[in-house]
Amino acid sequence: MTIFIMAFSACGTTDDDIILKPNGTVADPRELSAGRSTVFMTSIRAYDTPSDWVTGTLLDRFNNGDKLYDDPRTSDQNDPLQGGLGPLYAGFSCGSCHKNAGRTYPTLHSEGGSGSSGFSSALVYITRKNGKFFRQYGRVLHDQSIFGVKAEGKLKVQYEEKEYSFPDGEKYSLVTPHYSISEWYADSIAPEDLIIDVHIPLRHVGMGQIMALDTDELRRLAAQSNYPEYGISGRLSVITERNKSYVGVGGNKAHHADLTVELGFSSDLGVTNDRYPLEIAEGQSQMIGYSHYGIQISTKDMEDVDLYMSTLGVPARRNVNNETVLKGEANFYKAKCHLCHTPTLHTRQDAPVLLNGTRLPWLSSQTIHPYSDFLLHDMGKGLDNHATIGVARSYEWRTTPLWGIGLQETVNGHTFFLHDGRARNFTEAIMWHDGEGAVSRELFSRMSKEDRDALIVFLKSL
Ligand code: HEC
Ligand code: HEC
Secondary structure, eight states: OOOOOBBBBTSSBBBOOOOOOOOOSBGGGOOOOOOOEOOOSSSSTSSSSSSSTTHHHHHHHHHHHHHHHHHHOOOOOTTTTTTTOOSSOOOSHHHHHHHGGGGOOOOOHHHHHHHTTTTOSSSSEETTTSSSSSSBSSSSSOOEEOOTTOOEEEEEEEEEEEEOOOOTTTTEEEEEEEEEEEEEEESSSGGGGGGEEEEEOOOTTTTTHHHTOOHHHHHHHHHEEEEETTTEOOBOOOETTTTTEEEETTTTTOBBOOHHHHIIIIITTHHHHHHOOTTTTTSSSSGGSTTOOOOOOOOHHHHHHHHHHHHHHHEEOOOTTTTTHHHHHHHHHHHHGTTTTOOOBBBSSSOOOOOTBBBOOGGOEEEEESSOOOOOEEOOOGOSSOBBBTTTTTTTTOOOOEEEEGGGHHHHHHHHHBBBSOOOOOOHHHHHHGGGGGHHHHHHHHSSSHHHHHHHHHHHHH
């Protein structure tokens, strides 16, 4: 349990909160990844623990949301709490892909795609070369289906490995994925007309804070984030939905301005809701008969899932005074990583509001350390997937927030990184940086092995 003490100054106005750690000592400000929502957890539950201010009815609703998020759904149409899965789907619960609110171990490397069990925990986006969807299939390939229905297709991946050396002689290798799809539901799609863009799940660390970001600060950052000497210039993602503009902060393409709960239930699980009342792939001939079930999750329940994700605590940084960590932190700045992976941002003053109107004042006016500018950057040819999502060009990606990244191995049992999980460790993730990230990559690779290792030890402290 963390305890908050409001410190009152002489004139009676509140100062910054002083936060006590579970062992009773005062937290170092550098440990506080998300202000009062910081949790001092280093276990497998590190991403999946409520902030300390989540109590009473809020905690009851958190627990309901957590359950709706994690419990496997079934195709039973008479069970409103767990039914409604499919007919087509990509995962059987939110947690099937976001295990422990993180990134489920991807089967891409171990099973070569959808694998023998058929479940990949990835989202497979498919489009035609001209950017349009395939009429039968829509935007996402659903490689799972309930009994009696045929999955849309199965993903296959082959990795091509190449070895490289750092200037000091140490070797590393990078693997490039090559995707294909087999067992199409109906029309086989000509590979010449097919673009396959595979994404592994994102960690849910700090979702509430991300949605509460002060977007004026991001706007200023985009205006200033121009370092011609390093070839860096970040771009704000402004998306228009239902005739309103929003700043996109969520997703690898910064294409979401909300937690996409309704879209997740509809497109990922095949669970219809008020916003998406039609079963996915409604037009497929095998879908006849599945459209009459109606709404399969209520807006009230979806708001609890929203609340669950928004109120998760953010794990505190660890070992902030360790000598190697401090050296690695200095190297992070020397390699200019901080020009995109912005260490400190703020949440806005007005409280975030959830789907059904619940306000969360605890998330406002907080100093946070997400290690991201939430802007889009040209990451070069190697990471160009030839597919556009939202306003992002095919080679542009949102800077991935690095808070909590050091615990991914504990929480999810792997160190696969980047949007498609091609990087098998921290070094490979950095060595894939190109385009606007090329200067950083070069500065990192020219460091001594000891300095590179220290930088990675610093990343593990996040
Ligand atoms: C088939 C696997 C799968 C399932 C099932 C799934 N997701 Fe995801 N989710 C993903 C992937 C992959 C991404 C990353 C997409 C991208 O590249 O932006 C993602 C991204 C997200 C994000 C954005 C995260 C961020 O950091 O911006 C949210 C929020 C989210 N999912 C919520 C949900 C919810 C809620 C459910 C259940 C209703 C769900 N997801 C079910 C795979 C899945
Ligand atoms: C030009 C902006 C930019 C710079 C500079 C930069 N990064 Fe990144 N970083 C990104 C973007 C964008 C991604 C997401 C790329 C993707 O997923 O394909 C990313 C992804 C990562 C990831 C993978 C995160 C994950 O969870 O998958 C790590 C680790 C990382 N960066 C570390 C670093 C380090 C260390 C440096 C300095 C040596 C650095 N970055 C410099 C923009 C940048």
